[in-house]
Amino acid sequence: MYADDDFIQLSSLQHYMFCPRQCGLIHVHGLWLENRFTARGRVLHERVDSGEEETRGTDHIVRSLNIYSREYGLAGRADVVEFKDEKGRMRPFPVEYKSGKPKHDDIDLVQLCAQALCLEEMTGIHIPEGALYYGKTRHRVRTLMTEELRKKTINAIDAVHEMIRSRSVTTGEYQKKCDTCSLNDECMPKLGQRKIQRFIEGLFIADETTS
Numbered sequence: 001m002y003a004d005d006d007f008i009q010l011s012s013l014q015h016y017m018f019c020p021r022q023c024g025l026i027h028v029h030g031l032w033l034e035n036r037f038t039a040r041g042r043v044l045h046e047r048v049d050s051g052e053e054e055t056r057g058t059d060h061i062v063r064s065l066n067i068y069s070r071e072y073g074l075a076g077r078a079d080v081v082e083f084k085d086e087k088g089r090m091r092p093f094p095v096e097y098k099s100g101k102p103k104h105d106d107i108d109l110v111q112l113c114a115q116a117l118c119l120e121e122m123t124g125i126h127i128p129e130g131a132l133y134y135g136k137t138r139h140r141v142r143t144l145m146t147e148e149l150r151k152k153t154i155n156a157i158d159a160v161h162e163m164i165r166s167r168s169v170t171t172g173e174y175q176k177k178c179d180t181c182s183l184n185d186e187c188m189p190k191l192g193q194r195k196i197q198r199f200i201e202g203l204f205i206a207d208e209t210t211s
Contacts, residue, residue: 002073002161010067010076012160013114013153017107018177023160024169025183032182058085067118072157078115092119094130101136106152108132109143113153116145 009027016023025031054061060083068075079097083090094115098108109132116127132141143149163169172178172189181187 001070006161006165007068007073007075008157008160008164010074010111010114010118013156014107014111016156016160016163017105017110019175019181020159020163021170021172021187021189022181022183024163025187027160027164028167028169031186059083060090067115067122069118069121071121072114072117072154073161074114074118074157076115076118078119081119089125091125092116092123092127094119094127095133095140096130097133097135099135101134102132102139102141106149109149110153110156112143113145113149114157117150117153 012023012027015026052063062081062083063079065078065081066075067078067081078094080095082093082095084093094112096108096112096115102108112130112132116130119125120127127145129142129144132143133139134141172187174189178184178187178189
């Protein structure tokens, strides 16, 4: 069980799966900048995060629900949780909203699975599936909480906890997805670690020369 002060944000898993260095810059160094991609996501979540509840048939729908797990040291907010009536038992069905389109990796799946882990601990009810809603395609993708996905999610949780505990941030290595990252200018992945070190050393040499 984690103490309250050691909890990590659910969003940190999304950042870690996208890029461990991005996760470190945000959650260890406290850096954050917005670009058109993050702004688009923020606007979508502002529309979803109304906190309103409603009933549709036998389903009870809760928006912007605060969730947590003491076992995994996680806390955050679920966009939508649909509580589905199954023989008198309300089973949670998390729905995460994304502004873009379905991805070819597990970034979004891990964040959704982490929400399921939190809800399972809070309710004591097994959650076999959830869904991802993509704003660009306006389509909902159902997702099974497989053992493989659960293990990958727990490994990501452990990695983020260790990163924050040790306050260690990995070096950057340029990939095409870096172009969409709002922290690209701060990360400078195209420079590489050796060039960054030379740049820093050059600053000190320049200071010594002019002092």
